[in-house]
Amino acid sequence: MKDTPTETLTTAKGTFADGLRDHLPAAAFRDLEPRYLEEPRGRWAGTDGLLLAPATTEEVAIIIKAAQQARVAVIPYGGGTGLVGGQVSSDLPAPVILSLERLNKVRNVDPVENAMTVEAGVILQQAQEVAEEAGRLFPLTIASQGSARIGGILSTNAGGVNVLRYGNARDLCLGVEAVLPDGSILQGLSPLRKNNTGYDLRHLLIGAEGTLGVITAATLKLMPRPVRTGAAMMAIRDPAAALDLLNMARDRIGEGVSAFELIGRMGLDFLAETMPEVRLPLGWPEWSVLIDLGLGASGDPAAALEGLFEAAFDAGLVTDGVIAQSEGQRHDFWTVRESIPEANRRIGSISSHDISVPIASIPDFIRDGTGVIAKIGDFRINCFGHVGDGNLHYNVFPMPGRSRSDHDDQRDAIKTAVHDLTHSYGGSVSAEHGVGRLKVGDLETYVDPAKLAAMRAIKAALDPAGIMNPGAVLRRAG
Amino acid sequence: MKDTPTETLTTAKGTFADGLRDHLPAAAFRDLEPRYLEEPRGRWAGTDGLLLAPATTEEVAIIIKAAQQARVAVIPYGGGTGLVGGQVSSDLPAPVILSLERLNKVRNVDPVENAMTVEAGVILQQAQEVAEEAGRLFPLTIASQGSARIGGILSTNAGGVNVLRYGNARDLCLGVEAVLPDGSILQGLSPLRKNNTGYDLRHLLIGAEGTLGVITAATLKLMPRPVRTGAAMMAIRDPAAALDLLNMARDRIGEGVSAFELIGRMGLDFLAETMPEVRLPLGWPEWSVLIDLGLGASGDPAAALEGLFEAAFDAGLVTDGVIAQSEGQRHDFWTVRESIPEANRRIGSISSHDISVPIASIPDFIRDGTGVIAKIGDFRINCFGHVGDGNLHYNVFPMPGRSRSDHDDQRDAIKTAVHDLTHSYGGSVSAEHGVGRLKVGDLETYVDPAKLAAMRAIKAALDPAGIMNPGAVLRRAG
Numbered sequence: 001m002k003d004t005p006t007e008t009l010t011t012a013k014g015t016f017a018d019g020l021r022d023h024l025p026a027a028a029f030r031d032l033e034p035r036y037l038e039e040p041r042g043r044w045a046g047t048d049g050l051l052l053a054p055a056t057t058e059e060v061a062i063i064i065k066a067a068q069q070a071r072v073a074v075i076p077y078g079g080g081t082g083l084v085g086g087q088v089s090s091d092l093p094a095p096v097i098l099s100l101e102r103l104n105k106v107r108n109v110d111p112v113e114n115a116m117t118v119e120a121g122v123i124l125q126q127a128q129e130v131a132e133e134a135g136r137l138f139p140l141t142i143a144s145q146g147s148a149r150i151g152g153i154l155s156t157n158a159g160g161v162n163v164l165r166y167g168n169a170r171d172l173c174l175g176v177e178a179v180l181p182d183g184s185i186l187q188g189l190s191p192l193r194k195n196n197t198g199y200d201l202r203h204l205l206i207g208a209e210g211t212l213g214v215i216t217a218a219t220l221k222l223m224p225r226p227v228r229t230g231a232a233m234m235a236i237r238d239p240a241a242a243l244d245l246l247n248m249a250r251d252r253i254g255e256g257v258s259a260f261e262l263i264g265r266m267g268l269d270f271l272a273e274t275m276p277e278v279r280l281p282l283g284w285p286e287w288s289v290l291i292d293l294g295l296g297a298s299g300d301p302a303a304a305l306e307g308l309f310e311a312a313f314d315a316g317l318v319t320d321g322v323i324a325q326s327e328g329q330r331h332d333f334w335t336v337r338e339s340i341p342e343a344n345r346r347i348g349s350i351s352s353h354d355i356s357v358p359i360a361s362i363p364d365f366i367r368d369g370t371g372v373i374a375k376i377g378d379f380r381i382n383c384f385g386h387v388g389d390g391n392l393h394y395n396v397f398p399m400p401g402r403s404r405s406d407h408d409d410q411r412d413a414i415k416t417a418v419h420d421l422t423h424s425y426g427g428s429v430s431a432e433h434g435v436g437r438l439k440v441g442d443l444e445t446y447v448d449p450a451k452l453a454a455m456r457a458i459k460a461a462l463d464p465a466g467i468m469n470p471g472a473v474l475r476r477a478g
Numbered sequence: 479m480k481d482t483p484t485e486t487l488t489t490a491k492g493t494f495a496d497g498l499r500d501h502l503p504a505a506a507f508r509d510l511e512p513r514y515l516e517e518p519r520g521r522w523a524g525t526d527g528l529l530l531a532p533a534t535t536e537e538v539a540i541i542i543k544a545a546q547q548a549r550v551a552v553i554p555y556g557g558g559t560g561l562v563g564g565q566v567s568s569d570l571p572a573p574v575i576l577s578l579e580r581l582n583k584v585r586n587v588d589p590v591e592n593a594m595t596v597e598a599g600v601i602l603q604q605a606q607e608v609a610e611e612a613g614r615l616f617p618l619t620i621a622s623q624g625s626a627r628i629g630g631i632l633s634t635n636a637g638g639v640n641v642l643r644y645g646n647a648r649d650l651c652l653g654v655e656a657v658l659p660d661g662s663i664l665q666g667l668s669p670l671r672k673n674n675t676g677y678d679l680r681h682l683l684i685g686a687e688g689t690l691g692v693i694t695a696a697t698l699k700l701m702p703r704p705v706r707t708g709a710a711m712m713a714i715r716d717p718a719a720a721l722d723l724l725n726m727a728r729d730r731i732g733e734g735v736s737a738f739e740l741i742g743r744m745g746l747d748f749l750a751e752t753m754p755e756v757r758l759p760l761g762w763p764e765w766s767v768l769i770d771l772g773l774g775a776s777g778d779p780a781a782a783l784e785g786l787f788e789a790a791f792d793a794g795l796v797t798d799g800v801i802a803q804s805e806g807q808r809h810d811f812w813t814v815r816e817s818i819p820e821a822n823r824r825i826g827s828i829s830s831h832d833i834s835v836p837i838a839s840i841p842d843f844i845r846d847g848t849g850v851i852a853k854i855g856d857f858r859i860n861c862f863g864h865v866g867d868g869n870l871h872y873n874v875f876p877m878p879g880r881s882r883s884d885h886d887d888q889r890d891a892i893k894t895a896v897h898d899l900t901h902s903y904g905g906s907v908s909a910e911h912g913v914g915r916l917k918v919g920d921l922e923t924y925v926d927p928a929k930l931a932a933m934r935a936i937k938a939a940l941d942p943a944g945i946m947n948p949g950a951v952l953r954r955a956g
Contacts, residue, residue: 112721112838135729159672168672171649184928193867194637194646194834195906196685197913197925198951199933203681207674224728243590250702251613254774255733296732298785304776356672360591389671428673435676447675450662454940455677461939462932473676 009470011093012050012072019070020052023062027102028054036077036097037088044085044437048094049075055102057177057185057216064214064467065183067096073470074098076210078152079123081144083354084436086156086209086472095470100151103216109134114222115174115191120151120215127220136222139166143341151215157207159432161337164388165258165294166223168432170206177217178205181463189219204458209434210469212462226258226294230301231330234309234321235285240363241317242289242387248312249291253304259292259388261337262362266382266397270343271336278339279332281322289387290337292330340384344395348404350379351414352395357427359390365425369394372417376410391431394418419446435473444475487948489571490528490550497548498530501540505580506532514555514575515566522563522915526572527553533580535655535663535694542692542945543661545574551948552576554688556630557601559622561832562914564634564687564950573948578629581694587612592700593652593669598629598693605698614700617644621819629693635685637910639815642866643736643772644701646910648684655695656683659941667697682936687912688947690940704736704772708779709808712787712799713763718841719795720767720865726790727769731782737770737866739815740840744860744875748821749814756817757810759800767865768815770808818862822873826882828857829892830873835905837868843903847872850895854888869909872896897924913951921951 010016021029030051037046054060067074073095077087089095104121111134118127124145131138142148142160152158154176159168166172175190178201188202205215236242242262249257265286271278282288291308293301305323312318324330344352357365366383373379378399385392396414398404407414419429419442429442444452452474459466459474470476488494499507508529515524532538545552551573555565567573582599589612596605602623609616620626620638630636632654637646644650653668656679666680683693714720720740727735743764749756760766769786771779783801790796802808822830835843844861851857856877863870874892876885885892897907897920907920922930930952937944937952948954 110838112725113836114725115836157674157678159674163672170678180928180932184931186928186932187926188929190904190906191836191868192834192904192906192909193837194641194864194869194909196635196637196908196910197906197917197921198685198929199690199936200635200648200681200685201929201932203678204936207676207678212677224725224732226732227729247590247592247702250774251705252775254702254704254772254777256774294732296728296734297730298778298782299732300776304774307776356670358591358593358669359671360588386672390669391672426668426670428668428670428675430674431670431672432674434674439675443676448665450658450664451666451676451679453662454658454664454679457939458677458682458936461935 009073009093010071012096013094016070016072017050020066024059028052028059035080039085039088040081041083044088045090046088047090049097050094051097051099053099053102060179060214060216061183061185063096063098064179064181067467068181068183068465071465071467072096073467075469076214078149079147081148082152082156082436083433084438086434086436089471092470098214100149106130107217111136113191115219116222117189117217117219118150119217120149122150124148124150124153131222135225137225138220139223140169140172150218154206154215154218155209156434159391161259161261161386163386164260165255170203172221173202173206173218174221175219176202176205176215178213178215180213181468189217191219209436209472211459211473212468227297228295228299228301229330230293230305231324231333232291232305232309232321233282233288233333234318235282235288236318237316239287239366243359243362245289245312245317246388249308252308253293256293256295256299257291258294261290262384262387263288263290263337264383266380267340267384270347270382271339274343274346275339278336280336281333282320285320290333344382347397349395349397350404350407351411353418354431354433355394355422355427355429356389356391356431357422357425361425362387362390368421372421373414376413376417437472440475487551487571488549490574491572494548494550495528498544502537506530506537513558517563517566518559519561522566523568524566525568527575528572529575529577531577531580538657538692538694539661539663541574541576542657542659545945546659546661546943549943549945550574551945553947554692556627557625559626560630560634560914561911562916564912564914567949570948576692578627584608585695589614591669593697594700595667595695595697596628597695598627600628602626602628602631609700613703615703616698617701618647618650628696632684632693632696633687634912637869639737639739639864641864642738643733648681650699651680651684651696652699653697654680654683654693656691656693658691659946667695669697687914687950689937689951690946705775706773706777706779707808708771708783709802709811710769710783710787710799711760711766711811712796713760713766714796715794717765717844721837721840723767723790723795724866727786730786731771734771734773734777735769736772739768740862740865741766741768741815742861744858745818745862748825748860749817752821752824753817756814758814759811760798763798768811822860825875827873827875828882828885829889831896832909832911833872833900833905833907834867834869834909835900835903839903840865840868846899850899851892854891854895915950918953
């Protein structure tokens, strides 16, 4: 199998840009505002580029075909919210920065079909709203939903809090339209639930982070809107009890369990320290969970949660609990969970990790994690996240009175220790954020060599000139 | 992008087989019984081959590596139940017929993780039973589950009656181990729910029908077992009412709707004619549906179905209905549905079609189908299937007193008419059975050229010698 492409790339400025002006409307050429060269964590900064914002799939195809011929790099750009640097490159000749922001039509919403087709530039929150207007639910829910766009969400296979019930972005996509690296248009939009006609290119493009083509539109699954919702916070005996409680909940309530979030004591301490206005319904239990239910019209969430609490209390899994008596109270519970990332930012983490481990090994992982971090020094660990998916946000902070910059020399050791431990448990060092440019080395370290070789062969087959998002996911050869 | 491989293949008999004897245990060499050269529909018959039945993944890798070096074709063989000839070839130099029957261990079942890892040769029904013993559900349910094996089920992305609720084989697989065409072992077994580390090779291998490698084991999702089940048969106003009723059911009952099957009058007539012992609870309604529920401990299926019936009756969607009052009665309802394929066999179809269309277009498709078939001649149409997935079994039969052989000259015209109509509705000419050798031409006719070109490029990149199941899915070039 062949290695990644090595051909020399050329600049998008000058001749290439001038040539495109004959084939694209003037509106597709936009000023390169600084935001297109930045990313939220400030680790990468682009230096130059040609910003193009096509309004149709055909315009995308014109750009890609021209870039293919001229050997110009193309960096697809969605909402700019990615956390792994997939949307910014500084080590290339000025690339095309291909913003999907004008390719933003909702093409179709069909509540009978339970599907909608939206273009890549549609913002997630807008997609959620359009589904709601049709009496349906588009369940993907992530912190950046007010600015993240569907194309980027699919390209990174975004996750979030409702993966337990509804799956991640991949699982919610029925079909994609994309421009492949040779400029051809893959006509894969379809609401079909069963379609076994050849290789599943949809799933290959989803999660490829723009390295195998540009997703231009997608047909997304819609779900029934849960009409009766409920939530509870329960203090649990220990992390192992969270797993038993989750299974008990799913055995009793089935798929109605929409979210099951683990909260460690440290997160509550951080809230008390930085956001004292957030009310903590259970005080400061060492470990607690937030359980969210969404049932059909015939369901009774409060009764289901009361029954669950009683059974779990009798089994010694939970020690305390509170069940939301109103939608307002449910909202308050979620405020606790959703404020933790902001509290983390105010404290200032030394190193944060987007990892997943097999669900059953979460308790051991948490125990061992404390050990490996303690060997490096004195730190505070805030471990929280989506237990139902095995997806932990495992963040390491300085002790009180110290700052993250005091530990710059330990950051790499912490990251390596957490990633090594994750890997030893068969976990993933990129659970929901993707690889981007941040984790290219991690991929090489932790991912199966046969997988990497096959990825390189596929990349070389579909993008022999290596123009699509060069340096993301796979290292550029040469 | 390159075309499919054209290199000349050589025979597995003689030198190749002799050379392998030094590297494989004697037990891996088996007699080539006739069943390995047959398939259920009798359209293809193999002529020769070297039957190998490895017991470990490493043995599979030894075989594939040797086949790669010697340019010997490899045809993976699971349960032999495939309906599209993916498991039999007659136009190759004697291939290796790689039976997975001895690679049949259940490696791990973990009810806390809600996952199990099984080898490719495990029979589906055994996987279901192992899950049940652990208090969990492996929900994939197909007619051939007593002999179909997990490797084949994944390679063809099998579907069945529970796709509405649980998805098809693809959706139930968390990770795969596979031997790639170069003999390397892809170590992709994993119960992780969130893992965004590079291209999703799992989904590329699933549905590739053995043309990109051999799946040797898989980690499968387990679900909570519904503890309270129920079923109803309802006579509906017309096919359009089925869609409204399905959405009404899902809005009221959520994901608890496990199956929703459409039954046309013709199927009931066929039952009366060929299997009069099957009791028909509603008589002979023109159109009816079978609704199956599986709820958690707190659910009440009978009450939910009664409420649904009343609401649907008031809305004019249903005209009659019966709700199972016992597990025995639920079983009787299913007997009606599951006997229809046998009744079809006894009548003898001229042409049967495994198609899907967008759910919302099912009523129009059924209306138009009657029209296009009538233009060809006088026939009986039995249309039934998984409405919730848009997956119809659309079968055309001779009129009473005539036999299928009277219509041999019309078979192609019927098939083309049904496939053309399906395609015009954006449907799929292979919904759940796959492409195999039967539908290679259909793929070329109906599938997006950009998709076909990308498939060929991927095939050439991963299997440059073209040894893996040559002639299935993609035509051999040259």
